[in-house]
Amino acid sequence: MPLASPELAAFRLPSALLDPMALRGLADPTVGLEFPDLPQPFRDPPLLAPAALALAKLARLLPAVVAASAAPASLEAEGLLEVGAADVLAYPAGAAASLWPVAEAAVPLDGAADARLVAFRAADGGVEHLAILIGRPDEVARAGGKAPLARLHSECFTGDLLGSLRCDCGSQLRGAIARMAEEGAGVLLYLAQEGRGIGLVNKLRAYSLQDGGLDTLDANRALGWGADERNFLVAAAMLERLGVDRVRLLTNNPDKLAGLAACGIRVEGREAHAFAPNGVNDGYLETKARRFGHLLG
Ligand SMILES: Nc1nc2c(ncn2[C@@H]2O[C@H](COP(=O)(O)OP(=O)(O)OP(=O)(O)O)[C@@H](O)[C@H]2O)c(=O)[nH]1
Numbered sequence: 096m097p098l099a100s101p102e103l104a105a106f107r108l109p110s111a112l113l114d115p116m117a118l119r120g121l122a123d124p125t126v127g128l129e130f131p132d133l134p135q136p137f138r139d140p141p142l143l144a145p146a147a148l149a150l151a152k153l154a155r156l157l158p159a160v161v162a163a164s165a166a167p168a169s170l171e172a173e174g175l176l177e178v179g180a181a182d183v184l185a186y187p188a189g190a191a192a193s194l195w196p197v198a199e200a201a202v203p204l205d206g207a208a209d210a211r212l213v214a215f216r217a218a219d220g221g222v223e224h225l226a227i228l229i230g231r232p233d234e235v236a237r238a239g240g241k242a243p244l245a246r247l248h249s250e251c252f253t254g255d256l257l258g259s260l261r262c263d264c265g266s267q268l269r270g271a272i273a274r275m276a277e278e279g280a281g282v283l284l285y286l287a288q289e290g291r292g293i294g295l296v297n298k299l300r301a302y303s304l305q306d307g308g309l310d311t312l313d314a315n316r317a318l319g320w321g322a323d324e325r326n327f328l329v330a331a332a333m334l335e336r337l338g339v340d341r342v343r344l345l346t347n348n349p350d351k352l353a354g355l356a357a358c359g360i361r362v363e364g365r366e367a368h369a370f371a372p373n374g375v376n377d378g379y380l381e382t383k384a385r386r387f388g389h390l391l392g
Protein backbone atom coordinates (compact mmCIF):
# COMPACT_ATOMS: atom_id res chain seq x y z
CA MET A 96 0.00 0.00 0.00
CA PRO A 97 1.62 3.26 -1.09
CA LEU A 98 0.90 5.12 2.17
CA ALA A 99 3.38 3.02 4.11
CA SER A 100 6.30 4.51 2.25
CA PRO A 101 7.53 7.19 2.68
CA GLU A 102 7.14 6.91 6.43
CA LEU A 103 4.30 9.39 6.63
CA ALA A 104 1.83 10.64 4.07
CA ALA A 105 -1.02 13.12 4.61
CA PHE A 106 -3.72 14.19 2.19
CA ARG A 107 -7.07 15.93 2.16
CA LEU A 108 -9.77 13.29 2.64
CA PRO A 109 -11.85 12.79 -0.52
CA SER A 110 -15.60 12.72 0.06
CA ALA A 111 -15.76 9.07 -1.07
CA LEU A 112 -13.80 8.16 2.05
CA LEU A 113 -16.00 10.04 4.53
CA ASP A 114 -17.38 6.80 5.83
CA PRO A 115 -16.13 4.73 8.78
CA MET A 116 -16.01 1.43 6.88
CA ALA A 117 -14.17 2.98 3.93
CA LEU A 118 -11.68 4.56 6.34
CA ARG A 119 -11.20 1.27 8.14
CA GLY A 120 -10.48 -0.38 4.81
CA LEU A 121 -7.96 2.31 3.95
CA ALA A 122 -6.15 1.92 7.27
CA ASP A 123 -6.23 -1.87 7.36
CA PRO A 124 -4.99 -3.73 4.27
CA THR A 125 -6.26 -7.03 5.72
CA VAL A 126 -9.85 -5.87 5.11
CA GLY A 127 -9.20 -6.12 1.36
CA LEU A 128 -11.36 -3.19 0.19
CA GLU A 129 -10.95 -1.40 -3.12
CA PHE A 130 -10.40 2.38 -2.90
CA PRO A 131 -11.10 5.40 -4.97
CA ASP A 132 -7.92 7.04 -6.26
CA LEU A 133 -6.26 8.91 -3.45
CA PRO A 134 -5.28 12.54 -3.92
CA GLN A 135 -1.61 13.53 -4.07
CA PRO A 136 -0.21 13.75 -0.53
CA PHE A 137 0.74 17.18 0.82
CA ARG A 138 4.35 18.05 0.07
CA ASP A 139 4.77 19.20 3.64
CA PRO A 140 2.60 17.15 6.00
CA PRO A 141 1.03 19.11 8.88
CA LEU A 142 3.41 19.60 11.80
CA LEU A 143 1.16 17.62 14.12
CA ALA A 144 1.12 14.54 11.87
CA PRO A 145 4.11 12.72 13.46
CA ALA A 146 2.64 13.15 16.94
CA ALA A 147 -0.81 12.01 15.77
CA LEU A 148 0.70 8.82 14.35
CA ALA A 149 2.82 8.33 17.48
CA LEU A 150 -0.34 8.55 19.59
CA ALA A 151 -2.05 5.87 17.50
CA LYS A 152 1.05 3.68 17.82
CA LEU A 153 1.17 4.13 21.60
CA ALA A 154 -2.38 2.79 21.70
CA ARG A 155 -1.23 -0.10 19.45
CA LEU A 156 -3.84 0.95 16.88
CA LEU A 157 -3.25 0.99 13.16
CA PRO A 158 -1.15 4.09 12.50
CA ALA A 159 -3.72 5.93 10.38
CA VAL A 160 -5.35 9.06 11.71
CA VAL A 161 -8.13 11.40 10.61
CA ALA A 162 -7.42 14.92 11.86
CA ALA A 163 -9.93 17.71 12.35
CA SER A 164 -9.39 21.05 14.03
CA ALA A 165 -11.32 21.80 17.21
CA ALA A 166 -11.99 25.25 18.62
CA PRO A 167 -10.40 25.57 22.09
CA ALA A 168 -13.82 26.37 23.58
CA SER A 169 -15.28 23.12 22.28
CA LEU A 170 -12.66 20.91 23.98
CA GLU A 171 -14.39 20.90 27.35
CA ALA A 172 -17.88 20.85 25.92
CA GLU A 173 -17.08 17.78 23.82
CA GLY A 174 -15.17 16.09 26.67
CA LEU A 175 -11.94 16.14 24.64
CA LEU A 176 -8.52 15.93 26.22
CA GLU A 177 -5.74 18.20 25.03
CA VAL A 178 -2.28 16.66 24.72
CA GLY A 179 0.79 18.52 23.47
CA ALA A 180 2.54 17.05 20.42
CA ALA A 181 5.93 17.34 22.13
CA ASP A 182 4.59 15.44 25.16
CA VAL A 183 3.39 12.60 22.94
CA LEU A 184 6.73 12.33 21.18
CA ALA A 185 8.66 12.45 24.48
CA TYR A 186 6.44 9.85 26.17
CA PRO A 187 8.33 6.59 25.35
CA ALA A 188 11.66 7.85 26.67
CA GLY A 189 10.06 9.39 29.78
CA ALA A 190 8.09 6.25 30.59
CA ALA A 191 11.21 4.07 30.22
CA ALA A 192 13.27 6.34 32.45
CA SER A 193 10.61 6.16 35.17
CA LEU A 194 10.42 2.34 35.27
CA TRP A 195 10.71 1.08 38.81
CA PRO A 196 10.46 -2.35 40.48
CA VAL A 197 7.08 -2.61 42.22
CA ALA A 198 6.84 -6.29 43.21
CA GLU A 199 9.19 -9.22 43.54
CA ALA A 200 8.87 -12.90 44.46
CA ALA A 201 10.63 -16.23 44.17
CA VAL A 202 9.11 -18.27 41.32
CA PRO A 203 11.04 -21.55 40.99
CA LEU A 204 10.99 -22.65 37.34
CA ASP A 205 11.23 -26.07 35.80
CA GLY A 206 14.99 -26.58 35.45
CA ALA A 207 15.81 -23.26 37.18
CA ALA A 208 14.74 -23.52 40.80
CA ASP A 209 16.63 -20.41 41.92
CA ALA A 210 14.48 -17.94 39.98
CA ARG A 211 12.88 -14.65 41.01
CA LEU A 212 10.43 -12.44 39.15
CA VAL A 213 10.65 -8.68 39.47
CA ALA A 214 7.79 -6.59 38.04
CA PHE A 215 8.52 -3.08 36.74
CA ARG A 216 6.01 -0.31 36.21
CA ALA A 217 6.38 3.21 34.80
CA ALA A 218 5.42 6.27 36.85
CA ASP A 219 2.10 6.71 35.02
CA GLY A 220 1.07 3.05 35.26
CA GLY A 221 1.65 2.16 31.64
CA VAL A 222 2.55 -1.34 30.58
CA GLU A 223 4.40 -3.63 32.96
CA HIS A 224 7.66 -5.39 32.12
CA LEU A 225 9.14 -8.35 33.98
CA ALA A 226 12.65 -9.43 34.86
CA ILE A 227 13.37 -13.12 35.50
CA LEU A 228 16.48 -13.41 37.64
CA ILE A 229 18.33 -16.70 37.78
CA GLY A 230 20.77 -16.76 40.70
CA ARG A 231 22.44 -13.38 41.40
CA PRO A 232 23.40 -11.71 38.12
CA ASP A 233 24.09 -8.43 39.96
CA GLU A 234 26.80 -10.13 42.05
CA VAL A 235 28.31 -11.67 38.90
CA ALA A 236 28.36 -8.20 37.30
CA ARG A 237 30.06 -6.70 40.37
CA ALA A 238 32.58 -9.54 40.71
CA GLY A 239 34.55 -8.30 37.70
CA GLY A 240 34.98 -11.65 35.88
CA LYS A 241 32.88 -12.65 32.88
CA ALA A 242 29.77 -10.47 32.57
CA PRO A 243 26.47 -12.20 33.43
CA LEU A 244 24.26 -13.70 30.73
CA ALA A 245 21.31 -11.53 29.75
CA ARG A 246 18.48 -11.86 27.25
CA LEU A 247 16.06 -9.18 26.07
CA HIS A 248 13.00 -11.22 25.20
CA SER A 249 10.04 -9.44 23.62
CA GLU A 250 6.84 -11.17 24.67
CA CYS A 251 5.25 -13.46 22.10
CA PHE A 252 1.87 -14.76 23.21
CA THR A 253 1.68 -17.15 20.26
CA GLY A 254 5.20 -18.56 20.54
CA ASP A 255 5.91 -18.36 24.28
CA LEU A 256 2.53 -19.50 25.56
CA LEU A 257 0.85 -21.43 22.75
CA GLY A 258 3.95 -23.01 21.24
CA SER A 259 3.30 -21.50 17.79
CA LEU A 260 5.57 -22.90 15.10
CA ARG A 261 5.54 -19.62 13.11
CA CYS A 262 8.44 -18.18 15.09
CA ASP A 263 11.35 -19.29 17.31
CA CYS A 264 10.33 -17.40 20.47
CA GLY A 265 9.27 -20.34 22.65
CA SER A 266 12.56 -22.18 22.11
CA GLN A 267 14.51 -18.98 22.70
CA LEU A 268 12.66 -18.25 25.95
CA ARG A 269 13.08 -21.70 27.46
CA GLY A 270 16.57 -22.08 25.96
CA ALA A 271 17.75 -18.83 27.57
CA ILE A 272 16.47 -19.83 31.00
CA ALA A 273 18.15 -23.24 30.65
CA ARG A 274 21.48 -21.61 29.69
CA MET A 275 21.29 -19.25 32.66
CA ALA A 276 20.47 -22.08 35.04
CA GLU A 277 23.42 -24.05 33.68
CA GLU A 278 25.75 -21.07 34.32
CA GLY A 279 24.16 -20.43 37.70
CA ALA A 280 23.15 -16.83 36.94
CA GLY A 281 21.53 -14.58 34.38
CA VAL A 282 18.73 -12.12 33.76
CA LEU A 283 15.95 -12.45 31.21
CA LEU A 284 13.90 -9.33 30.59
CA TYR A 285 10.40 -10.30 29.53
CA LEU A 286 9.42 -7.13 27.72
CA ALA A 287 5.87 -6.06 26.89
CA GLN A 288 6.84 -5.43 23.27
CA GLU A 289 4.68 -8.06 21.55
CA GLY A 290 5.21 -8.35 17.81
CA ARG A 291 8.43 -6.29 17.85
CA GLY A 292 6.46 -3.49 19.45
CA ILE A 293 3.30 -3.45 17.29
CA GLY A 294 1.08 -5.39 19.71
CA LEU A 295 -0.68 -8.74 19.38
CA VAL A 296 -3.65 -7.52 17.32
CA ASN A 297 -1.38 -5.97 14.70
CA LYS A 298 0.90 -9.03 14.75
CA LEU A 299 -2.13 -11.14 13.83
CA ARG A 300 -2.90 -8.70 11.01
CA ALA A 301 0.74 -9.01 9.89
CA TYR A 302 0.47 -12.81 9.96
CA SER A 303 -2.58 -12.67 7.72
CA LEU A 304 -0.66 -10.48 5.24
CA GLN A 305 2.23 -12.97 5.43
CA ASP A 306 -0.19 -15.75 4.54
CA GLY A 307 -0.93 -13.67 1.43
CA GLY A 308 2.75 -13.65 0.45
CA LEU A 309 4.48 -10.77 2.28
CA ASP A 310 7.44 -11.49 4.54
CA THR A 311 7.58 -10.42 8.19
CA LEU A 312 9.21 -7.07 7.41
CA ASP A 313 7.01 -6.01 4.49
CA ALA A 314 3.87 -7.07 6.39
CA ASN A 315 4.72 -4.61 9.18
CA ARG A 316 5.31 -1.87 6.63
CA ALA A 317 2.10 -2.58 4.76
CA LEU A 318 0.24 -1.93 8.01
CA GLY A 319 2.03 1.40 8.43
CA TRP A 320 4.44 0.23 11.15
CA GLY A 321 8.22 0.18 11.03
CA ALA A 322 10.01 -3.16 10.71
CA ASP A 323 10.93 -3.06 14.41
CA GLU A 324 9.21 -0.58 16.74
CA ARG A 325 11.03 -1.51 19.97
CA ASN A 326 13.26 0.83 21.90
CA PHE A 327 16.11 -0.26 24.12
CA LEU A 328 15.60 2.38 26.82
CA VAL A 329 13.19 0.05 28.63
CA ALA A 330 15.73 -2.78 28.87
CA ALA A 331 18.59 -0.47 29.83
CA ALA A 332 16.57 1.16 32.61
CA MET A 333 15.57 -2.24 34.03
CA LEU A 334 19.13 -3.61 33.95
CA GLU A 335 20.39 -0.49 35.67
CA ARG A 336 17.82 -0.80 38.49
CA LEU A 337 18.79 -4.47 38.87
CA GLY A 338 22.48 -3.59 39.31
CA VAL A 339 23.45 -5.34 36.07
CA ASP A 340 25.43 -2.72 34.15
CA ARG A 341 27.40 -5.16 31.98
CA VAL A 342 26.16 -8.24 30.13
CA ARG A 343 26.87 -11.01 27.68
CA LEU A 344 23.79 -10.89 25.46
CA LEU A 345 22.03 -14.02 24.25
CA THR A 346 20.88 -12.90 20.80
CA ASN A 347 21.35 -13.20 17.06
CA ASN A 348 20.15 -9.65 16.48
CA PRO A 349 22.97 -7.12 15.96
CA ASP A 350 20.56 -4.22 16.63
CA LYS A 351 20.09 -5.44 20.20
CA LEU A 352 23.85 -5.32 20.86
CA ALA A 353 24.21 -1.81 19.43
CA GLY A 354 20.91 -0.52 20.84
CA LEU A 355 21.57 -1.63 24.41
CA ALA A 356 25.15 -0.33 24.30
CA ALA A 357 23.86 3.03 23.04
CA CYS A 358 21.68 3.20 26.17
CA GLY A 359 24.66 2.88 28.49
CA ILE A 360 24.87 -0.86 29.27
CA ARG A 361 28.30 -2.43 28.67
CA VAL A 362 27.69 -5.24 26.19
CA GLU A 363 30.79 -7.36 26.69
CA GLY A 364 29.92 -10.17 24.31
CA ARG A 365 27.30 -11.99 22.30
CA GLU A 366 26.19 -15.54 22.90
CA ALA A 367 24.58 -17.10 19.82
CA HIS A 368 20.95 -18.07 20.46
CA ALA A 369 19.79 -19.92 17.34
CA PHE A 370 17.46 -22.93 17.19
CA ALA A 371 16.96 -25.25 14.24
CA PRO A 372 14.06 -24.40 11.88
CA ASN A 373 10.94 -26.48 12.56
CA GLY A 374 9.56 -26.82 9.03
CA VAL A 375 7.08 -23.94 9.53
CA ASN A 376 9.33 -21.06 10.62
CA ASP A 377 12.05 -21.66 8.00
CA GLY A 378 11.03 -18.67 5.85
CA TYR A 379 10.71 -16.42 8.93
CA LEU A 380 14.24 -17.28 10.06
CA GLU A 381 15.58 -16.86 6.54
CA THR A 382 14.01 -13.37 6.39
CA LYS A 383 15.54 -12.48 9.76
CA ALA A 384 18.99 -13.36 8.40
CA ARG A 385 18.56 -11.75 4.98
CA ARG A 386 16.61 -8.59 5.79
CA PHE A 387 17.30 -7.89 9.48
CA GLY A 388 20.96 -8.98 9.37
CA HIS A 389 20.49 -11.63 12.07
CA LEU A 390 23.58 -13.70 12.70
CA LEU A 391 22.12 -17.12 12.00
CA GLY A 392 24.89 -18.67 9.88
N1 LIG B 1 5.49 -8.01 13.80
C1 LIG B 1 5.87 -9.29 13.89
N2 LIG B 1 6.40 -9.71 15.05
C2 LIG B 1 6.80 -10.99 15.12
C3 LIG B 1 6.66 -11.90 14.06
N3 LIG B 1 7.13 -13.09 14.47
C4 LIG B 1 7.55 -12.93 15.74
N4 LIG B 1 7.36 -11.66 16.13
C5 LIG B 1 7.67 -11.00 17.40
O1 LIG B 1 9.07 -10.79 17.45
C6 LIG B 1 9.44 -10.72 18.81
C7 LIG B 1 10.62 -11.66 18.95
O2 LIG B 1 11.72 -10.96 18.93
P1 LIG B 1 12.97 -11.41 19.83
O3 LIG B 1 12.77 -12.75 20.44
O4 LIG B 1 13.32 -10.28 20.71
O5 LIG B 1 14.00 -11.70 18.75
P2 LIG B 1 14.80 -10.93 17.69
O6 LIG B 1 14.71 -9.45 17.67
O7 LIG B 1 14.38 -11.61 16.43
O8 LIG B 1 16.32 -11.27 18.06
P3 LIG B 1 16.96 -12.46 18.87
O9 LIG B 1 17.47 -11.84 20.12
O10 LIG B 1 18.04 -12.96 18.01
O11 LIG B 1 15.91 -13.50 19.11
C8 LIG B 1 8.26 -11.17 19.63
O12 LIG B 1 7.66 -10.03 20.23
C9 LIG B 1 7.34 -11.79 18.61
O13 LIG B 1 5.97 -11.61 18.93
C10 LIG B 1 6.09 -11.42 12.85
O14 LIG B 1 5.97 -12.11 11.85
N5 LIG B 1 5.70 -10.10 12.83
Ligand SMILES: [Zn+2]
Nearest residue numbers: 251254262264
Ligand atom coordinates in the same frame (compact mmCIF):
# COMPACT_ATOMS: atom_id res chain seq x y z
ZN1 LIG C 1 7.24 -15.44 18.47
